[in-house]
Amino acid sequence: MSESVVLPALGESVTEGTVTRWLKNVGDSVEVDEPLLEVSTDKVDTEIPSPVAGVVEEILVQEDETAEVGAVLAKVGDGNGSGDSEPAGDSAAPAAEAAPEQEQAQPSQHQQQSEPEPQSQAASTSGGDGASSSGDSQSVVLPSLGESITEGTVTRWLKSVGDSVEVDEPLLEVSTDKVDTEVPSPIAGVVQEILVQEDDTVEVGGELARIGSGAPASSSDSAPSAEDTNSAGEAQPKADAQQEAAPQQQEAPQQEAPQQEAPQQEAPSAPASAGAAGYEKPAPSDEQADSAPKAPAASSPAAEAPVASSAEPSDSNAGYVTPIVRKLAHEHNVDLSSVTGSGVGGRIRKEDVLAAAERASSAQTAPSAAPAQAAAAPEVSELRGTSQKMSRLRKVIAERAVASLQSTAQLTTVVEVDVTRIAQLRQAKKDEFLQKSGSKLSFLPFFALAAAEALRTYPIINATVDGDSITYPSTENISIAVDTERGLLTPVLRDAGSKNLSEISGEIADLAARTRDNKLTPDELSGGTFTLTNTGSRGALFDTPLVFLPQVAILGTGAVVKKPVVISGPEGDSIAVRSTVYLALSYDHRIVDGADAARFLTQVRERLEGGQFEANLGI
Structure with a gap:
């Protein structure tokens, strides 16, 4: 029996996705939750896991092709279309026929030592449907993931029915139109029932699963099946398969010890090779299960x-x-x-x-110490000589950049700032700051604080345009540009004007780390009123950053460099080595004049060159 793998809803505003790479081919075996293909959207590149275990029978959407949400991507079946597992819950006899296939999909169950009734065995082969019979189960619901988020799509279950879970341990992954996130378990116990399947969408507050204190009845079904089938001549293939999957049982008769000694080492290789770490070896077939115990018996220990x-x-x-x-x-x-x-x-x-x-x-440090004089060869990118389509996120950034340039009048004003006093303050306080705040004291928090103070003085730089109206926000929410593997993202440092350097430094470090790990909530990526981009982190002196609507300004900070500077003093001009940086402000000339930009930059420069930040350290 085949089951369809469909493109899940990957966000409220996402209607389609492009298949970038198939991780499995037709004929390959795949486990539940094992990555099946990679899909790219305008928000994120993600992997689509298989909702079922089986064999890939058909691939319907090829690489580089685009499919709408809900479209069938592939079909996964048992490889022969028999569909034996469907009636397993009706009687004990069909369960016995489906047992070898179930043992391949769930080899870990053979390690159990309990002796359930045949009806429990039937429940096991039906995928654990009967596990929800415990009366002490509690519901797990989809939590609120942001003020503007009303629903989410289950992209991957991290636990299966019968698995134990601890409080706050990740239970499943959910995708929204803003971010992919993990949903932790609110309680400790055993997963008894999964109510929302992968690729299904559920509203906030909707029930996802049920967790109870007792293990499901199907968790210990397969151990006694070997005894049942040993007494029936027609079930010998099943006994052979179980002998391979559970050779570690210590209650085996003494006369069988020489035959089981060899499979003890071979058994773990079957489930391990079928996992996500290695795709070369599929789960053993019925024929392999029959022959596996015999081959090791004739081979040598070596x-x-x-x-x-x-x-x-x-x-x-x-x-x-x-x-x-x-x-x-x-x-x-x-x-x-x-x-x-x-x-x-x-x-x-x-x-x-x-x-x-x-x-x-x-x-490698010690062996390479001798030829240290030789220059390291530059790294050659694997993209050299290739042609690839843009990701969905890159397409969206491109569209928004062009739209911003076409609908706004942008220009850039640049000033040079002497930050020598800040450099001296950093050198004197960096160790104490790190010890007390837990974060490094870089130049970026100083730039953010000075910009937030100037935004309060010149709110036109912090404004937004809505038709022929100008809105002046009551807070300074600074978007911090973060370079990630997926593209440029801008988490928001909220109410920056009311924070000290310790708070700003800690929040920027936290936002940047969680942005790169894709751990942000949707609200943390929205609501910015002004953007700060640190292009100097890659050595650039300055650039002309692009304003993204609905904001009207963005400040780019260049690299801090030492150079000779002419200094005017009471005794005349002199030349000294100073630490300097270029600040580039791009703005929408529809509402921001050059004089507004110059006044804003002048206040920022005077604040930075003054260097009076000891009271703002927050330590």
Whole structure:
């Protein structure tokens, strides 16, 4: 029986997505929640997991093709179209026939030692539908994800029916029109029922799942099935499959020990190879299950060793790997198979890749010390010589940039600022600031504070245009431009004019980190009244930043550099080495005049050159 994989709703304003890469081919096996393909939208590039376990039977939308939300992308079935699992809940006999297939999809259940009735076994083969019978279950509902968010789409369940979950442990992933986020479990217990399937959309407050204190009845069904089938001659293939999946049972008869010793090492390799970390080996078929116990019995222990060792890397890096993590690993030449994930369920996170790259760099320091004089060869991008379509997010940025230029009259005013006193203050206070605030004292918080103060004096720079009306906000909400793998995003530092340097520094660091990790809430990306972009972080002296509607101004801060400067004093002019920076203000000339921009920049420059920020440190 085949099931359709459809394009889920990826946000309220997203109506379509482009297939950028299929991670599976026709004929490949796929597990539940295993990434099936990558899709790009105007908001985000994301992976679509498989809602069911089985074999990819048909791919309906090819790479680089665009599909509307709800369109069928592929079909996943059991490989033979028999559909045996459908009537499993009706009687014990059909359950026995479907048991070998269920054992392949859920090999971990063979480790249980309990002895349920045949009806419990039937419930197991039906996918755990009967697990919700416990009377102490509690509902998990979709929480409010932002003031303007009314619904969300379940993109991936991180837990399955029968899994244990702790308080605040991520339970599922939900996508909105602003951001993808994880929904934690409000209680501890066992997942008894999942009410909203992957790719389905639910309103805020809608019930997602039910969690109880007891394990579902289907969690211990498959262990005694070996005893049942051993007494029935026609069920011998099932017994062989169970002998491979659960050879570690210590209650096996003594005369069978030599035959089970070999499969003990081979059994973990089957479920490990079917996980998200390795796509080469599908789950074992019925024929493989029949023959697996016999082959190791005839082989020598030396031949069995590679099988056991091959399972270890699969376990160490098993889990969901996002495109960002995969790209980061490629950039740092990190082999994901050698990385142990620290995330939930062994998922490999960005921090794991960076730590692995740092260890590799430290290990290479000693051997590379001798030829240190040789210049390092510049890195050659894998994109060289290729042609690729723009991502949906890049298309949206392009459209908005062109629309902004066509509907506004933009120009840029630049001033040079002597920030030597701030540099001296940073040098004197950076250690104490880091110790007391937990964040580094960079130049950016000084620029943000000075800009927020000037916005209060000249609110026209902080205004928005609505037709022929000008709106002056009551707060200074500064959007901070953050460079991410997906593109440029602008989380908002709210009410910046009322904060000190410690608060501004901490919030900017937190917003930037969560933006790159895709952990922001939708409200944190909206509501900005003015933008600050630190182009100097990449060494640029200055640029002419582009204003994005509905804002009317954006301030670009260049690199802080030391250079000789003419200084006028009581004894005449002199030349000294000073720390300087260029500040470039782009603005909408429809409502902001050049004189307004000059007055704003003059106040910012005087505030920075004065260097009187000790009272604003907040430590």
